[in-house]
Amino acid sequence: MNFFSQQLSKKKTDLLLKRIGRVVAAEQFINGPEVGDLERKLSDFFGVEAVTCNSGTDALMIGLKALGIGPGDEVITTAFTYFATIEAIAAVGAKPVLVDIDPQTFNIDASQIEKKITKKTRAVLVVHLYGLACDVAEVARICKKHHLKLVEDCAQSYGAKSGGKLTGTFGDVGCFSFFPTKNLGAFGDGGAVTIRSKAVLARFKLLKNHGQPRKYVHQIIGGNSRLDTIQAAVLLEKIAWLEEDLAVRRARAQSWFKKYRNHPNVMALPEQEGHTYNVFTLLVHDRKAFVKELEREGIPSAIYYDVPVYKQPAYVGLFGKHAPLPHSEFAAKHVISLPIH
């Protein structure tokens, strides 16, 4: 068993190859009709206008830029996330201000946000880690009260809901990744944003395509973050399977619960309602012993993440010697993830 293997059926593989074949035949590899079709599908799904780009990292970075966030601004976010969340904040020249996590959900502890707000705070960037929504309604309330932008990192939470509402529809910008292992995964890199404001949306579209409102007219300096037509075609096919795919993840989660509910080394299982299990992560007392046991059974595992972001070598300059955030430190030492496909 491979940790990431999705074991697509022959029928699904054939459907995907047919879609790709159509793009190859049409030779419209950039901005082909599939890209627009996918954006319409995403917009319908979320009920908010959606635009594609070429990764979740770009979705975050260009999303922040489109909101006008940059040097001198502070963005409050979680200390326990993938490197890219912080990277996007740093890339636009803003300062990430870290908040510890709620130990039950691994997501930002909303009750700790207000004390981190300063005159420079412009936004809160939440992450719906592992496919479980954070307390995003509460964060939205705080943002409204303090006139802050809310950005959602939904890289791991496509299809996840909080109080019946999809993640990515609470904030000013919702950022998605279509990295192959995500809930909706392409056959390469891909990303998208959901954006409420027409002005921010227009700016995002310019920034992701060399600042061009039309061909060879460049209004602002942007870059190239277009989603390839082939990836759009793959996603258009796979989007129809989302509910089925999420059900597979939930069924697999149930089998892990059954196996590990009474295991002496297991501290907590991810049994929260609404979890989409992009990553199935549990807490164990002794991680080394647990990995050894898994290896004996031929079960691969992974660790997301073994250090809080402020301990990443690349961020030494950014955070200096950051005071330890206890729940993030604890999670980094005790989390372990099992295959979920």
Ligand SMILES: Cc1ncc(COP(=O)(O)O)c(C=O)c1O
């Ligand atoms: C929480 C989180 N944010 C951002 C990203 C970046 O997405 P991408 O790999 O598509 O750039 C990832 C990808 O793993 C992620 O897990």
